[in-house]
Amino acid sequence: MGFGRRTFIQATALVGLAAWERDWDRLRRGLTGRLVLPGDDVYDTVRRPYNTVYAHRRPAAVALCADESDVARCLDFAARERIPVAARSGGHSYAGYSVPEHGLVVDLSALRAIRVDHRGRAEVGAGTRMIDLYDELARAGRLLPAGSCPTVGIGGLTLGGGISVVGRRYGLTIDHLRAARVVTPGDRPRRTDDHTEPDLFWALRGGGGGNFGVVTSFTFDTAPAPDVAVFVLRFPAGAATDVLGAWQEWVLDTPDGLWSACDVGAGSPPSVTVAGSWIGPDGELDRLLDRFAAKVAPTERTVLPMDYGTAMRFFAGCLPACQPDDGSPFVASSRMLHRPVEPARVVSLLAGRRTGRVQFDTFGGAIARVRPDATAFPHRHAISSAQAYVDVVGVSEAEARRLLADLRDGIGHDTGYVNYIDPDMPDWPTAYYGRNLPRLRRVARRYDPDRVLAFPQGLA
Structure with a gap:
């Protein structure tokens, strides 16, 4: 009896493990980017958070997303499999929340395109690092108030507000945000602004990273860059x-x-x-x-x-180079x-x-x-x-x-x-x-009713 029961349990576990592996294979096949699993050659590199207090965290997988359709597939997978999921822009979460233990990291670092048009409006991918954004803006003669750490990603910085070394003159980063592309759990990628889903747009301006959805790009108004x-x-x-x-x-x-x-x-x-x-x-x-x-x-x-670009490099500690x-x-x-x-x-x-x-x-x-x-x-x-x-x-x-x-x-x-x-x-x-907390929680319930993006200090 004992042997037979153990055999049954082991066989059931193997079936479950095989199904789990097939599910990861299905996600891997569906991505334009790369899915990195434990045992892959780059796993220990791509899982590492900036705050190495949390370097022991071992996510189940890291999805190196190539576009916003990859982000949508990752959120669908996490919802279906009921596993923790978190977006990672620059990976600087002070509490390591962008690297969930046994969860799925949605890495946005490849989404780093920057386009500045003739009006000074900037389209910025959510994985863009601050130093790259400042260099591109300086070339265009434009300014955006944002963070000083060169490797911080624009995604998390913007979603929390965005404190700047020129903030008293130009405000917070979010004060220049005019629109965002965002993937919410169980839905298609969408654009949000003051007129299209304004509650979501309001929440994205200071409601913190990891809540509501995964932003894939931002549209900012910029100012002429002064000395x-x-x-x-x-x-x-x-x-x-x-x-x-x-x-x-x-x-x-x-x-x-x-x-x-x-x-x-x-x-x-x-x-x-x-x-x-x-x-x-x-x-x-x-x-x-x-x-x-x-x-x-x-x-x-x-x-x-x-000049503005040199000043931003000074505060980033990047003179003469990072x-x-x-x-x-x-x-x-x-x-x-x-x-x-x-x-x-x-x-x-x-x-x-x-x-x-x-x-x-x-x-x-x-x-x-x-x-x-x-x-x-x-x-x-x-x-x-x-x-x-x-x-x-x-x-x-x-x-x-x-x-x-x-x-x-x-x-x-x-x-x-x-x-x-x-x-x-x-x-x-x-x-x-x-006092903004009750409205933020209502927005979180609306756009993530199944708490797909839940984490210890998340609004979901």
């Missing part, structure tokens, strides 16, 4: 508290053309740097920096006039600030630490002139964002996460930026989406 002055201010040891306090006062009364960031880093004592961009007359920048220097004197003040970047292990979180933080509190959290930093980026200007409910991005009235970032180098992951929680909670406030997604964020739905 940009880049500045960097460095300060003596022990000045971090004074600098952060002075910076928070200074940025509240600066013109839209000035964006800046204050970076406080771990150490004994913690370090501090202020860097930024200016679009406007040179003399006015000098007066603005003089006003800040009167509060706390820098030991070094550098101002570099640049360095190879295969990712690194880190944990990160964020807060959106509606009032100044207590500088001494932030600095004390980093004092004596081997790793960790908090970067504060200015908001206001054009960002604040859009209503919080006009797009899904709710943080229009923030005065700055705070990104807490801890490298998992020389410390354990558990220790890094404890430090991150101390930083996140010590900064205060109860909001966060979905593009700095944190798997341990308290009350993450409200933190990321605020």
Whole structure:
């Protein structure tokens, strides 16, 4: 009896395994691009996330999609087989959500065509990297406010909002989005804009990557590219508290053309740097920096006039050229600030630490002139964002996460930026989406009723 029962179970399992393999073969045959499975020669390369804390993740397959019909076939397959599925543009998800364990990765990196027409309207494939987009826009003499990391994909960055080093002058990335091509589960690829399925278009502007559907391309309006002055201010040891306090006062009364960031880093004592961009007359920048220097004197003040393309490469760390970047292990979180933080509190959290930093980026200007409910991005009235970032180098992951929680909670406030997604964020739905959350959930239920795109911090 025992032998016969085991034989039956083993035979049933083999039949199931064979069916599973046939299903993968069917998907492979249906794709224009390539389906990569465990055991394939490139599997360990293509499955790897940027955040190597999650390098252990082993998806069941990675679909290297060649066009949006491949994306549709992948979503149909995932729905039929009831397996996790996630789109991947640049692969920079802070929580590794673009590489689902035992799931299907819909890799969009081949969808990277960029076309800029005579009006300055740009059609951008969802797998386009930021550095390639900036180079193409610079050649066309155009500007789009977007992220600074050169290997980040335009897809995830746009869907979360898109913070920029010229954002106070030009707004968020989503403020320039005019249409998108998107594949929703169980449906054909479609175009969405203000007039065609406007609820979906609203949700795609700040509702976060991985929700509603898989965007395959974006249509942006761009602006003429101006010259940009880049500045960097460095300060003596022990000045971090004074600098952060002075910076928070200074940025509240600066013109839209000035964006800046204050970076406080771990150490004994913690370090501090202020860097930024200016679009406007040179003399006015000098007066603005003089006003800040009167509060706390820098030991070094550098101002570099640049054309737009060179400035974007400066902030991307790509001068004279981008360095190879295969990712690194880190944990990160964020807060959106509606009032100044207590500088001494932030600095004390980093004092004596081997790793960790908090970067504060200015908001206001054009960002604040859009209503919080006009797009899904709710943080229009923030005065700055705070990104807490801890490298998992020389410390354990558990220790890094404890430090991150101390930083996140010590900064205060109860909001966060979905593009700095944190798997341990308290009350993450409200933190990321605020009062826009109920409408976003209604849109998610409409376009993904079977929760095909569900993930731990997904709206489905």
